[in-house]
Amino acid sequence: MQIPKEEKTYVMIKPDGVRKGLIGEIIRRMEQRDLKIVALEMFQPSREQMDKHYPKDEKWLRRIGERTQATYTKYDHDIKRDFGTADPLRVGKTVRKWLIDYMSSAPLVKMAVQGVHAVDMVRKIVGDTMPYLADMGTIRGDYSADSAISANIEHRAIFNLIHASETPQEARHEIEHWFGKKNIFKYKRFGIDE
Ligand code: AMP
Numbered sequence: 001m002q003i004p005k006e007e008k009t010y011v012m013i014k015p016d017g018v019r020k021g022l023i024g025e026i027i028r029r030m031e032q033r034d035l036k037i038v039a040l041e042m043f044q045p046s047r048e049q050m051d052k053h054y055p056k057d058e059k060w061l062r063r064i065g066e067r068t069q070a071t072y073t074k075y076d077h078d079i080k081r082d083f084g085t086a087d088p089l090r091v092g093k094t095v096r097k098w099l100i101d102y103m104s105s106a107p108l109v110k111m112a113v114q115g116v117h118a119v120d121m122v123r124k125i126v127g128d129t130m131p132y133l134a135d136m137g138t139i140r141g142d143y144s145a146d147s148a149i150s151a152n153i154e155h156r157a158i159f160n161l162i163h164a165s166e167t168p169q170e171a172r173h174e175i176e177h178w179f180g181k182k183n184i185f186k187y188k189r190f191g192i193d194e
Helices: 015-019 023-032 047-053 058-074 079-083 088-103 118-126 139-143 148-153 168-179
Strands: 007-013 036-043 108-115 162-164
Touching (some): 007 023, 007 118, 007 168, 015 023, 015 108, 023 108, 023 139, 047 088, 058 079, 058 088, 058 148, 079 088, 108 118, 108 168, 118 168
Antiparallel strands (some): 007 108, 007 162, 036 108
């Protein structure tokens, strides 16, 4: 199989990114790194659409629960106080519900982004999932300061401005889910593609 020179990834500007007026800044930072926007739209998803977006498998839910548990251990906080349980699977399910509530509550901007190692490039530009840990110079590091603890006390998802696919397989699934097969554009940029 021939390895393609470029890959595509899926990016969503979350309600906090839209409400902070960061749409232009986020797109600028990606284009600055030679990433090409090949699909773009503002929309407000339904709960059903968001439910199909986030994985449902036990492995994913446990991973979220275990990560949350690790944060609580690190800062010596009581996970049972915020979640009523310490079971990673149940914690993961609760966080997933908060994500769906949040992402379907206001307009988002969705896009497909193409480039060399686009998945890893975009995650580097975006920064760590936890904004308070994200390096300065990344979008989350420069524009947000939220954490799992503050989000969980308020029973909500983390306000981390952007969603970006974690792997090329996840990107393919998400691009097809949000744009279908046909709505991706092809064009050449001056000085980059020719
Ligand atoms: P995203 O795929 O960018 O929409 O973000 C999903 C990720 O955010 C999950 O993998 C979780 O690790 C994390 N996350 C969001 N909200 C919370 C929360 N309240 N507690 C713990 N983790 C969270």
